[in-house]
Each structure stands twice: as structure tokens, then as C-alpha cells.
Amino acid sequence: MALRLDLLVECLVLFHAHRRDLAFIASSEIRSLTGEARTTYIAARDRQQRLMDHVIEDGVARRVFTTPYPREAARAVVTMCTGVSQWYRAEGEHSPQALAERYRAMVRMTVGAS
Numbered sequence: 678m679a680l681r682l683d684l685l686v687e688c689l690v691l692f693h694a695h696r697r698d699l700a701f702i703a704s705s706e707i708r709s710l711t712g713e714a715r716t717t718y719i720a721a722r723d724r725q726q727r728l729m730d731h732v733i734e735d736g737v738a739r740r741v742f743t744t745p746y747p748r749e750a751a752r753a754v755v756t757m758c759t760g761v762s763q764w765y766r767a768e769g770e771h772s773p774q775a776l777a778e779r780y781r782a783m784v785r786m787t788v789g790a791s
Contacts, residue, residue, distance in 0.1 A: 678736040679790050685732055686784045687777040689725075689758035693765070694773035700762035729755050733788055743789030754784050 693700045703718065710718055729751040736742035744750045758780060765776070784790075 678732065678739055678741040679785070681732050682736065682742075682784065682788065682790070683781045685728060686754065686758055686781050689755070690761055690777040690780045691773050693759055693761040694776060697762040697765050700759065704759060704762065726751070726755055736788060736790070741790065744787070747788075750788050754787060757783070 707715070707718060730748060733742060733744070733747045733751045733754070737744060737747045761776065765773075771779070
């Protein structure tokens with residue numbers, strides 16, 4: 678369960694660091710989308726959230742994670758990971774991989790993983 682969480686966090690962070698322009702525009706300009714484009718984007722965003730919800734809920738059910746608030750923790754984790762696109766710069770202090778490692782550690786603390 679912890680490995681699934683680590684891999685999901687890594688995927689989110691790496692995508693939002695490597696494709697930050699695309700990710701930032703997609704999240705900040707959702708209000709401008711209409712019709713099928715909006716429906717498609719929201720469905721993808723909701724699937725992403727459900728993946729995190731299920732990983733954390735399963736971890737709590739199996740007593741791998743101790744958070745008393747799995748749904749809120751899942752939302753916080755996704756928000757934290759996708760937020761990378763708002764501030765990350767390639768010339769910054771950390772590489773995307775180093776950033777993903779730090780986020781995995783922070784997320785484990787958030788969900789109460791051992």
C-alpha cells in the first residue's frame with residue numbers, strides 16, 4: 678500500500694514539474710473551458726483524485742496509514758502535488774526527482790505511514 682502511494686505521488690509530482698506550463702494552464706484556465714473539453718478535463722481530474730482516495734482509504738483500512746481523515750488527507754495530497762506546477766522552476770534548488778522524493782516523505786507523514 679505504501680508503495681502504491683509513493684508511486685502515485687511520484688507520478689503527480691514529476692508530471693507537474695516536467696509539464697508545469699501545461700499543467701498550470703490546465704488547472705488555472707478550467708473556468709474558460711466549455712462543453713466536451715470541460716467535461717473531459719473534469720472527468721480526468723476526478724479520476725486522479727479517486728486514485729488517491731482509494732490508495733489512502735485502503736491503507737487506512739489495512740492499518741498501514743493512521744490518518745483519521747483519509748478523504749481530507751487525499752485531497753490535501755493531490756492539491757500539494759499538483760501545486761508543483763505553480764512554483765517549480767527547472768533552474769531551482771531541486772531536480773524533479775529530488776522533489777518527488779521529498780514529497781513522498783511529506784505525504785507519508787500526512788497519512789501517518791510508518
